[in-house]
Amino acid sequence: MSRLNLLRKSGNVAIRRCYTTEAPPTFSNQSKLPRLPIPELHLTAARYKRSLLPLLSASEHADVGKKVDRFFKPDGLAQTLQSRLHQLDDQETAKGLNWLDQLWLQKGYLEYRIPTLINVNWWNQFRDPVTGLGQGAQDGQVTDFQLKRSAGMIAGLIDYSNRVNNEQIPPDVSRSGPFCMHQLKNMFGTSRIAASGADKVVTQWPCLAKHINVIYKDQIFSVQAIGPNGETVPVKTLEAQLRSVVDQVENTPAEQRQAAVGVLTTEHRDTWGAASIREEMETQPANAKSLKNIDDSIFVFCLDDYSSPLDLDLSHRNIFHGRNGKNRWFDKALQFIVENNGRAGINGEHSPADAVIPSRIVDDVLSKEPIEGTMSDAAIGNLEKPTLLTWQVSSKLGDAIRTAEKNASSLIDDLDSVLLHYPEYGSNFMKQAKVSPDGWLQMVYQLAYFKHYGTHCPTYESASTRKFIAGRTETVRTCSTETVAFTKAWQDKDVQMSEKLDLLNKAISGHLEYMKAASNGHGVDRHLLGLRCQMTPEEAASDDAAIFQDPSYWGSQYWKLSTSNTSPGDLAWGGFGAVVPEGYGINYAIGKERVRMSVSSWNHYKETDSTAFRKTIRGVLDEFGDVAERYLVQK
Numbered sequence: 001m002s003r004l005n006l007l008r009k010s011g012n013v014a015i016r017r018c019y020t021t022e023a024p025p026t027f028s029n030q031s032k033l034p035r036l037p038i039p040e041l042h043l044t045a046a047r048y049k050r051s052l053l054p055l056l057s058a059s060e061h062a063d064v065g066k067k068v069d070r071f072f073k074p075d076g077l078a079q080t081l082q083s084r085l086h087q088l089d090d091q092e093t094a095k096g097l098n099w100l101d102q103l104w105l106q107k108g109y110l111e112y113r114i115p116t117l118i119n120v121n122w123w124n125q126f127r128d129p130v131t132g133l134g135q136g137a138q139d140g141q142v143t144d145f146q147l148k149r150s151a152g153m154i155a156g157l158i159d160y161s162n163r164v165n166n167e168q169i170p171p172d173v174s175r176s177g178p179f180c181m182h183q184l185k186n187m188f189g190t191s192r193i194a195a196s197g198a199d200k201v202v203t204q205w206p207c208l209a210k211h212i213n214v215i216y217k218d219q220i221f222s223v224q225a226i227g228p229n230g231e232t233v234p235v236k237t238l239e240a241q242l243r244s245v246v247d248q249v250e251n252t253p254a255e256q257r258q259a260a261v262g263v264l265t266t267e268h269r270d271t272w273g274a275a276s277i278r279e280e281m282e283t284q285p286a287n288a289k290s291l292k293n294i295d296d297s298i299f300v301f302c303l304d305d306y307s308s309p310l311d312l313d314l315s316h317r318n319i320f321h322g323r324n325g326k327n328r329w330f331d332k333a334l335q336f337i338v339e340n341n342g343r344a345g346i347n348g349e350h351s352p353a354d355a356v357i358p359s360r361i362v363d364d365v366l367s368k369e370p371i372e373g374t375m376s377d378a379a380i381g382n383l384e385k386p387t388l389l390t391w392q393v394s395s396k397l398g399d400a401i402r403t404a405e406k407n408a409s410s411l412i413d414d415l416d417s418v419l420l421h422y423p424e425y426g427s428n429f430m431k432q433a434k435v436s437p438d439g440w441l442q443m444v445y446q447l448a449y450f451k452h453y454g455t456h457c458p459t460y461e462s463a464s465t466r467k468f469i470a471g472r473t474e475t476v477r478t479c480s481t482e483t484v485a486f487t488k489a490w491q492d493k494d495v496q497m498s499e500k501l502d503l504l505n506k507a508i509s510g511h512l513e514y515m516k517a518a519s520n521g522h523g524v525d526r527h528l529l530g531l532r533c534q535m536t537p538e539e540a541a542s543d544d545a546a547i548f549q550d551p552s553y554w555g556s557q558y559w560k561l562s563t564s565n566t567s568p569g570d571l572a573w574g575g576f577g578a579v580v581p582e583g584y585g586i587n588y589a590i591g592k593e594r595v596r597m598s599v600s601s602w603n604h605y606k607e608t609d610s611t612a613f614r615k616t617i618r619g620v621l622d623e624f625g626d627v628a629e630r631y632l633v634q635k
Contacts, residue, residue, distance in 0.1 A: 025167035029178035036098040036468040037521040038085055038530070045072040047517070048524045051477045054456055054484045055556055067546040077535075077544040084534040093469075096182075100526055101470040103533055109351035110199040116192070117266040117330050117408060118415055122355060122587075123319045124574035125345040126366055136307040136341030142216070142246050143340045146303065150338045151239035152371030154212065154301060157336070158225055159232070160361050161188040161298055165206035172466070179466040186352035187361065190333035191295040194265075194273030201352055202295055203333075209298050214245050214386065215327050216303040218260035219252075221245045221386040222293050223301075233380050235372055242303065245386045259393045259401055261290075266325035266408040267400075277400050290389035299334040302327050307341040312419045316598070319345030320417060320575070325408030334358065345572070354472055355566050355574075356464065366571040416610040417575065417600040420618060425625055426593040427567070433632035437590045438515070438565055439508035442478050443486065444624060445561055445586060446507070448617045450487040453607075457560035460579075463518035474523035477556070478563070482510040501631060525557065559583060569596045581605045584613060595621070 049068055052061055072078045089099035112120060134145030163169050164184055172179040189207035193200045210226040223241050225233055249257070264272050272278055281287035294300070304327060308315040319337055322328045329335060333352045338344040348358050365371070393401070427437040442461060449457060459478035465471035486507040489495045517523060532540075532548055539545055547553060560583035566574065569589020575598030578585040582605050588597035599617070601608035 023168065023170040026164065026169045026171055026181050026184065027167055029171045029173070030096075030180065030182070030469065032178060033180055033467070033469040033471075035089065035093055036100055036465060036471055038082065038089060038099060039522045039524075039527045041072050041078050041082055043522060044524050044527045045069070045078075047522075048528065051480070051524060052552055052556055053481050054479050055458060056552060060552070064547075064550055064552045067550055070544060071547040077539060077542070078531060081531040081534040081539075085530050088530075088534070097470045098468065099530060101472070103530060104472060104526065105201070105351060106198060107529060107533065110192075110201070111197070113269045115266055115268055115407075115411060116349060117325055118321055118411060118577040119579075120350050121330055121347055122350055122574055122576045123316070123345060123347050124359070124362060124572040125316045125319050126343075126362065127571045129342055129369060131370070133310075134340075134342040136339070139306040141305055141340060142303060143342075145342050146338055146340045147239050147242045147246075149342045149344065149370070150242055150301065150303065151235050152369060153336060153338070153344065153365055154225060154238050155233070155235045156365035156368055156371045157299060157334075157361070158212075160364055161207055162232075164188065165208075174467075177467060179464075180469055180471050182470050183353035183357045183466075183472070187333055187357060188298050189296060190352050192331045192333070192349045192351055193295065194269050194278050194331065196270055196273050196275070196279075199269055199273065199351075203352060204296070207298055209296050211293070211297055213294050213297045213300045213329065213332075213389075214242060214303065215262060215300065215329065216245050217249050217257070217305060218262060218327050219245075219249045219258055220262065220290070220294065220329070220389045221248075222297070222389060223386040224384045225298065227380045228382060231380055233383065237380055237383065241383065241386055246303070248386065248388060258388065258391050259398060260326050260405070261391050261393075261401065262327065262329045263325050263401055263404045263408060265328070265330040266411070267404045268407075271400075272404075276396065281397070284392050286390055286392045290391060293389055294329060294332070297332075299336065300329045300332040302335065302337045304337060304339045307339045307343065312421065313417075315343060316345075316419055316575070317412075317415075317417060319347060321347075321408075321412050321415070324405050324412065326405065334361075345574075350576075354462070354464070355564065356466075359566055359572065362572050363570075414603050415577065415600065416603045416608070417577075417598060418610045418614050419573075419575075420595075420597050420599065420614050421573075422595040422597070422618065422621055423593075424622070426591045426595055428592045429625070429628070429633070430590075432634075433628040435628070435632070436508055436512055437567070439511050440624065441565070441588055441590060441595070442511055442563070443483065443504060443507055444617060444620045445563060446478065446483045447487050447490055448613065448620045449561060450491065451620065452613055452616045456484055456487070457583075458556055458558050459561040459563065460557075460559040461515075461563045461565070463515055463523065465519060465521055467519070468521060471521075474518040474521065475525035475557075476511070476514050476518050476523065477525075478511060478514075478561070480507070480510050480514070482507040497627070497631060501627075528553075561586065563588065565590070568592070574598065575600055578602060578608075582608060584608065584610070 137143050185205035186203045189209050190203040211222045212225045214221045214223045308318040333349050335347045430437045430440045456479050461476040461478050462473045463476045465474050486503040489503045490500050559579050562579045563586045567590040573589050573596040575587040576585045578601045585600040599610045599614050601610045
């Protein structure tokens with residue numbers, strides 16, 4: 001019997017224990033999902049021009065407006081490109097995808113050449129164990145507490161992977177209908193492969209690998225975590241597997257250990273993927289075998305032989321990037337990290353899926369902690385001993401590893417990242433004030449930026465398009481004429497509070513309208529990208545394409561505020577790097593009674609300061625809370 005059939009046989013029993021009724025299969029709604037729409041040209045033209053109003057002078061906007069009108073005129077270039085986009089959509093729909101899926105994967109991720117460390121990868125720090133953290137140990141050691149929590153987490157993750165294989169994860173639905181679950185197939189057994197010019201993603205579904213990779217002191221092991229016939233491995237056996245990894249490393253003199261090859265995944269993508277590094281490694285049998293083992297593994301699990309300071313501003317940094325990028329493999333879709341005091345988190349490669357998908361996996365596992373003997377009590381006596389992956393390291397490869405560590409260290413030193421866990425109120429209070437929680441936070445950021453810098457800036461918020469087949473995200477352009485009017489009036493002492501609140505309401509209403517349009521596939525950024533990518537070089541150089549040649553096209557996407565809502569954040573919270581040198585990256589999670597967020601920027605740009613901007617944000621949160629208490633919450 002195949003492992004998949006075994007899982008289905010045993011898994012159905014588990015489902016009946018967990019649910020009162022049989023849940024529909026994970027991907028049962030896929031055939032019911034509509035195609036991602038291609039917006040009508042006149043709607044994109046109008047919304048795009050309106051989005052430029054707060055960013056340009058009147059004369060600049062008038063000039064750009066002429067270029068927009070020329071591009072979108074009836075029977076003009078946009079109409080030709082729109083026809084090509086519909087042809088592409090027909091081709092991709094036949095594959096179960098949509099016109100945007102592969103285009104966005106390539107342009108948004110795989111052609112992105114700077115290091116994915118900090119710039120692309122996201123992080124989540126997990127809630128500490130309900131029993132508290134362990135005592136930890138001095139640097140260079142593991143602890144029993146660390147290994148026990150790690151084994152339980154691995155068991156929970158393997159269980160989730162099995163349930164994805166067997167379609168036992170209930171499909172996501174909302175009041176408006178079902179959501180696409182396609183991205184869940186891109187989580188386990190998924191890796192990004194560096195290559196010159198553009199990377200690629202390798203994935204497998206069902207994920208039938210039986211091994212994970214465990215990294216300890218930069219030594220990468222292949223660790224069997226599923227029985228030879230698909231059996232669930234008891235937590236105690238997984239703990240013994242981890243102990244075997246540690247013992248093998250500790251019993252090997254430091255000078256005889258393998259090189260820290262994982263640090264190469266922190267490099268510039270063309271450097272790491274160049275013929276002189278990864279491509280050359282793949283021509284050497286030992287290296288090729290080790291690389292394939294990592295690419296195929298279910299996930300990566302990092303045991304850190306140290307603990308970060310308990311201060312949240314410091315502890316999350318280890319999940320974000322580690323020490324000099326070592327003891328990691330940043331190309332894996334899912335990479336879990338546990339320090340020797342038991343504090344844990346995840347660092348994920350962003351290209352295969354958006355944050356809500358791995359967040360659901362994490363919440364499932366953390367909600368079951370402590371995971372001890374609950375997954376299986378069966379004895380598995382014939383697991384393979386963890387195997388050390390070996391590397392043939394030439395002098396050139398050794399130099400590349402040392403250079404990569406220096407470059408990673410420089411990039412990490414440039415990062416300015418802080419957390420704000422705001423305890424004064426959360427979504428319950430915002431709803432009492434009859435204000436959308438997401439709109440509330442977006443206006444906090446608009447006002448904070450205006451207070452801090454005296455101006456406005458292009459602002460990105462992601463909207464989910466998962467109500468469509470293979471839907472991922474669309475851009476919400478938060479900065480608008482309404483937000484500008486609101487922020488200016490709010491700071492004007494001569495404006496009455498009633499007028500300020502009216503302008504705040506209009507700004508939030510405008511934001512929610514844009515969010516609704518974007519979630520329904522009617523934003524402007526993905527559509528303009530699709531049209532632009534259908535042009536020939538001759539068309540791109542023509543006057544009809546002046547819309548894309550104008551500085552406002554790229555300038556309006558220069559996201560000095562890049563934001564993402566991953567609410568509620570009760571079990572884990574996270575962040576990402578700022579996407580432009582002068583900007584901030586803000587991930588926020590709105591719980592019922594508190595708000596958690598991270599604020600990141602770059603040290604080399606002197607005008608940004610995450611700590612100072614966090615203080616301004618907190619001040620606005622306090623101010624909004626006070627105003628809502630006095631004027632909006634019914635007594």
